Amino acid sequence: MASSWILFAIYLLTSLTTPVNGTHQQYKRSELFKLGENASLSCINKTWNQIIYILWRVSMNGVNCSITKEAHGPVYSSCSNRVTLYNKTSGESQLHIAHFQLSDEGTYHCEVAYNHGNYLLMIAVNAIVSPVLSAQLYSNGSHRFAVCSAHGGKPAANVSWEVWWSSPTITVQVRSEADTSSNITAWLELPDNVTRGNISCIATHTSWLDRRSVTLNLNEKQPSNGSAANPTFPKTQIPNQHSHRKLRRWNPMQVMYSVSTQSTTPLQISMDHNFSSHLEVLCIHHASHGY
Incomplete structure (x- = not known):
């Protein structure tokens, strides 16, 4: 079991540092969500037919967790049960945060390996609170x-x-x-x-x-x-x-x-x-x- 995790970690690292066909995209954006609402974060406009794997790394006020999935594999998550991966009807993957809280504020990194390259996105997530x-x-x-x-x-x-x-x-x-x-x-x-x-x-x-x-x-x-x-x-x-x-x-x-x-x-x-x-x-x- 330990060997399979090590091989998977090496696969992730090499996939992220070695672009397929020379394509390596990096982006940043910010998102605001009201307290108590269900929040959804989109990463890349591609379906699982094109994606090799997707990895979310989350840093929330010093608390770190990750959630990842291969195209035909299960979801591995160290995040709260409120943070899950789900597929839209179009087949695209999104990160879902149920009942958004102040503790969910932080930086959400999405890393995707797909058929023609790698994609990295950093999202600054903050709450909206009415004064x-x-x-x-x-x-x-x-x-x-x-x-x-x-x-x-x-x-x-x-x-x-x-x-x-x-x-x-x-x-x-x-x-x-x-x-x-x-x-x-x-x-x-x-x-x-x-x-x-x-x-x-x-x-x-x-x-x-x-x-x-x-x-x-x-x-x-x-x-x-x-x-x-x-x-x-x-x-x-x-x-x-x-x-x-x-x-x-x-x-x-x-x-x-x-x-x-x-x-x-x-x-x-x-x-x-x-x-x-x-x-x-x-x-x-x-x-x-x-x-």
């Missing part, structure tokens, strides 16, 4: 803030404010949690002359078909800085020099941007709300003093 959206009013001395939070989203949500006044001062903060989810908080500093009416926090997320919103009534009494819901108030940069500059690109998992102005000239902010890449802030203002 919880909320909005509140806070005060910190003479400063008043409307704060919108999208908590626990995977991937990160995009959050913004819809207001009726021009040139709002907004600070967006992104915090990554230990479970790789993200908390997005958008701070809107309220002008002194804005004391009544409604404003809306708008959020979008991969798990939602449409954008979602929370309406905040500015007539409500704001909790003080010493309340039980005391937040960490953002620090702002006070530009007071004529400038036209692009601020540095921040790590998307740190504070994304913090801008404000004391000048009467409107502050123009150009932002990319895709927090998975980068955020650029373009400040254009005029003032009489230097930094």
Whole structure:
């Protein structure tokens, strides 16, 4: 029995390193799945009439397993019973993950030897988790803030404010949690002359078909800085020099941007709300003093 396993391992290695007819293909892609749904991963658009063997190597948060099958042989698996190989009606093989969980996130390598070559595919698999959206009013001395939070989203949500006044001062903060989810908080500093009416926090997320919103009534009494819901108030940069500059690109998992102005000239902010890449802030203002 041990000899047959050794011969099979040698066969796998030589098949993967020695392309048939010189064909050796390697690809990468990513997949997102909602928690609790059945997930299917396709590897190659070929049927078992063309495939010699297929091997899946899975790395999930430090837990490794594999599942393999030859064209006319049984399936060998060291993975969970929820992870299985099955054939589509067209005859193509897929990896099936029943009731997708956070623990199933990881890297899935598929290796196929077929009649005319070898095929390698790496799939980055992650969960989709809907964030919880909320909005509140806070005060910190003479400063008043409307704060919108999208908590626990995977991937990160995009959050913004819809207001009726021009040139709002907004600070967006992104915090990554230990479970790789993200908390997005958008701070809107309220002008002194804005004391009544409604404003809306708008959020979008991969798990939602449409954008979602929370309406905040500015007539409500704001909790003080010493309340039980005391937040960490953002620090702002006070530009007071004529400038036209692009601020540095921040790590998307740190504070994304913090801008404000004391000048009467409107502050123009150009932002990319895709927090998975980068955020650029373009400040254009005029003032009489230097930094």
